[in-house]
Amino acid sequence: MPQPKLISLATAVDRFTQNGVQYASGAALPIGSDAIVFGRELLRQGRNQLHAIFHCNSQQLNLLAGAGAVDKAECGFSGLEVFGFANGLRRAVETGVTQLEDYSNLAMAIRLLGGAMNWPFVPATVNIGSDIQYRSAFSPDEYPATSKIPMITDPFSGRQLGAFQSLRPEVAAIHVSMADPLGNAIMLGTEWSRFELSRAAKKVILVADEIVHTDCMRQFPNLVRIPDIVVDAVVYWPFAAWPQSSPGLYDVDENHMRSMNKALATDETTQQYLKDYVFSYQSHRDYLDMIGNKTREKITQTETSFLMDPYRKWILSADEIAKLVLEGER
Amino acid sequence: MNSHKLEYTRQEMMAIATGRELRDGELAIFGVGLSMLAGYFAQAHHAPNIRAMTEGGVYGAFPVGGLPWGIECNRISANATSFTNGVDALGFLVASGRCDVGIIGAAQVDMYGNVNTTGIWDGEIGDHYRTPKTRLTGAGGANDIACGAGRVLIMVAHEPKRFAEKVTYISSPGYLDGGNTRERYGFVGGGPSAIITTLGILRPNPETKEFQLDAYYPFSNIEEIKSNTGWELKVSPSVHVVPEPTEDELKALRKVDETGALRKQ
Numbered sequence: 001m002p003q004p005k006l007i008s009l010a011t012a013v014d015r016f017t018q019n020g021v022q023y024a025s026g027a028a029l030p031i032g033s034d035a036i037v038f039g040r041e042l043l044r045q046g047r048n049q050l051h052a053i054f055h056c057n058s059q060q061l062n063l064l065a066g067a068g069a070v071d072k073a074e075c076g077f078s079g080l081e082v083f084g085f086a087n088g089l090r091r092a093v094e095t096g097v098t099q100l101e102d103y104s105n106l107a108m109a110i111r112l113l114g115g116a117m118n119w120p121f122v123p124a125t126v127n128i129g130s131d132i133q134y135r136s137a138f139s140p141d142e143y144p145a146t147s148k149i150p151m152i153t154d155p156f157s158g159r160q161l162g163a164f165q166s167l168r169p170e171v172a173a174i175h176v177s178m179a180d181p182l183g184n185a186i187m188l189g190t191e192w193s194r195f196e197l198s199r200a201a202k203k204v205i206l207v208a209d210e211i212v213h214t215d216c217m218r219q220f221p222n223l224v225r226i227p228d229i230v231v232d233a234v235v236y237w238p239f240a241a242w243p244q245s246s247p248g249l250y251d252v253d254e255n256h257m258r259s260m261n262k263a264l265a266t267d268e269t270t271q272q273y274l275k276d277y278v279f280s281y282q283s284h285r286d287y288l289d290m291i292g293n294k295t296r297e298k299i300t301q302t303e304t305s306f307l308m309d310p311y312r313k314w315i316l317s318a319d320e321i322a323k324l325v326l327e328g329e330r
Numbered sequence: 331m332n333s334h335k336l337e338y339t340r341q342e343m344m345a346i347a348t349g350r351e352l353r354d355g356e357l358a359i360f361g362v363g364l365s366m367l368a369g370y371f372a373q374a375h376h377a378p379n380i381r382a383m384t385e386g387g388v389y390g391a392f393p394v395g396g397l398p399w400g401i402e403c404n405r406i407s408a409n410a411t412s413f414t415n416g417v418d419a420l421g422f423l424v425a426s427g428r429c430d431v432g433i434i435g436a437a438q439v440d441m442y443g444n445v446n447t448t449g450i451w452d453g454e455i456g457d458h459y460r461t462p463k464t465r466l467t468g469a470g471g472a473n474d475i476a477c478g479a480g481r482v483l484i485m486v487a488h489e490p491k492r493f494a495e496k497v498t499y500i501s502s503p504g505y506l507d508g509g510n511t512r513e514r515y516g517f518v519g520g521g522p523s524a525i526i527t528t529l530g531i532l533r534p535n536p537e538t539k540e541f542q543l544d545a546y547y548p549f550s551n552i553e554e555i556k557s558n559t560g561w562e563l564k565v566s567p568s569v570h571v572v573p574e575p576t577e578d579e580l581k582a583l584r585k586v587d588e589t590g591a592l593r594k595q
Binding site: 028081108113129137245254257 | 399400402415421424460462464473514515
């Protein structure tokens with residue numbers, strides 16, 4: 001029988017990560033679902049020299065890099081969409097703190113697919129012929145780079161293709177809308193590459209906005225794209241993606257998206273941000289207060305809230321979850 | 331623009347000119363920001379059966395509440411008929427060759443339609459890769475769209491610094507060195523069919539693939555466009571004026587652009 005896997009956020013970071021870990025975020029692009037709170041906890045526990053595997057940048061990578069905790073990053077899109085350039089990541093790259101290896105979004109997704117399949121590489125006809133292929137931040141002296149995306153020959157047609165090295169991140173923190181205590185998860189909105197990542201990563205931690213009874217998963221088994229058998233731990237943390245959005249639950253907090261990114265533009269203001277929004281809370285209650293009642297009220301008035309309607313009757317209360325966490329940590 | 335009957339901005343003209351390039355029924359992929367507004371404008375106006383998607387795999391959706399903050403955001407997730415993933419949208423539907431048309435943006439574009447969205451360097455990068463002076467957003471899905479979509483529309487503000495003879499870093503390939511160089515790589519997609527700017531429309535010469543001026547707007551002129559282009563811009567013999575936005579077009583665009591993102595000057 002599968003066992004409940006609920007543990008606290010602090011325990012998850014303590015148990016599954018260490019300095020220098022190859023850490024992947026399971027996110028839905030730069031302003032959507034992402035376990036941003038896991039990144040905050042990495043900083044609270046002083047983790048550094050991270051090798052970040054982010055299919056796309058998000059405020060999490062922006063924060064981690066801006067705080068100087070990322071040595072290496074591999075990424076597709078590295079901005080913040082309508083919110084502009086990611087100032088923390090940008091500063092870390094421009095000052096040489098973070099080596100950022102560029103790929104495209106499809107390239108990152110198929111590299112995770114390759115990791116999930118345990119293939120050494122995946123062939124494709126993207127990225128070739130551009131400087132994504134010819135320039136390597138990890139091997140800067142190789143130009144044109146031949147080891148980043150080497151060309152291979154299709155043994156059937158003789159056609160030339162790019163070979164993309166598979167990714168098997170040591171640990172992934174994957175944000176999901178809801179999980180049951182065993183680690184079955186439903187994601188609302190685009191999955192982006194969370195499906196592939198959940199099979200590619202060696203350790204998988206789910207960070208869920210809601211915990212639901214397993215009966216919910218039995219009602220909608222086709223929607224459970226991450227089953228418990230690939231999951232190592234489940235963390236319950238409402239508003240885990242804040243200030244980004246979680247479809248069905250809350251919208252982007254536009255004000256904080258901007259103020260956070262502004263703060264990450266300089267080292268001095270980043271230190272202030274860390275003090276105010278990373279080291280400032282002791283409990284989830286504190287975290288919610290930090291976001292503020294008014295803001296939470298505003299962002300939960302989302303046009304997408306009807307997406308949660310089918311699942312509401314299975315949502316577990318905070319007390320029930322707390323009991324399970326106590327058991328899980330025993 | 332006081333001499334004209336209708337009041338509209340350059341950005342709105344660019345979005346409408348881009349939207350006019352889309353045909354009903356096409357499978358189309360839109361990036362974030364302006365390209366999304368242009369794409370959904372076409373759907374609201376003349377291409378109701380366009381099969382629109384975003385690279386996250388959001389299908390059947392139409393934006394609510396104004397310019398979506400991102401291609402995955404709640405403003406484009408409130409009425410979707412299917413949510414899938416990146417491998418599906420960018421892989422199964424774009425890299426496979428199924429997608430008819432994509433719209434991408436550019437920080438910098440060159441005479442062969444190569445796009446740079448990765449960084450600004452002081453001079454050439456050189457043989458040793460060095461970090462850019464100004465780091466930009468990277469390629470994102472635009473590289474995949476530039477490689478795989480049947481044709482690509484590039485939207486970009488027309489300023490000299492953005493129109494370089496040769497981009498420092500190719501994030502998303504156009505026609506590379508021109509002529510038939512693109513064909514050598516075996517890309518699935520056909521390359522950029524137009525660069526649509528805040529001043530006019532550039533299209534590639536069928537032989538050399540060099541982009542030349544095809545059309546200007548009622549409020550711009552050939553000289554102005556040439557002086558804002560960082561290479562010796564050739565002018566097509568059939569150069570012409572783009573028709574002004576109609577009332578219906580503006581109405582449709584502003585329905586999508588509810589928060590007026592394109593009306594800010």
